[in-house]
Amino acid sequence: MGGSASGEIKAEPNMTPLLDVVFQLITFFMMVFKISGENYDQRVRLPVAGSARPVEGKPAEDRLILNIDGKGQLLWNGESLDIDRAMKELRTQSQLVRLNLKIQKKEVADGEPLPTTVVFRADKNVPFTQIYRYITACQTQGFVKFALKAMSGEG
Secondary structure (H helix, E strand, O other), rough: OOHHHHHOOOOOOOOOHHHHHHHHHHHHHHHHHHHHHOOOOOOOOOOEEEOOOOOOOOOOOOEEEEOOOOOOEEEEEOEEEEEHHHHHHHHHHHHHHHHHHHHHHOOOOOOOOOOEEEEEEEEEOHHHHHHHHHHHHHHHOOOOEEEEOOOEEOO
């Protein structure tokens, strides 16, 4: 009664379910992951300032980037928003910041300022009165840190 080597049972793992899960995770993260470069709308022509320097702060600091086109309209996700839709979007963004802080256990009360820095990328042809309108709208939503983006006048 001898056993032969050819009679052994081979068990190979079925990799199909694992590959399905991996591909679903990759697809999910590709759809959810927001690349920071998409916040910079190429239609906005920044003014040139000799004293322009990078926005200070920690790299992980929360920032909201607002692009304002030459007509003074807010550019959001590739489309130009009128003033009413822009104000709704600012309100939504402040609610998202508050929700994110709540999740991180750093909850901010309604009257307290938000730690997010709002970076304005305004076209060089936009008068400051238009930018100021967005600044005051942001202030009513709780944002208190602001930065204006410009191109460096150096070489």
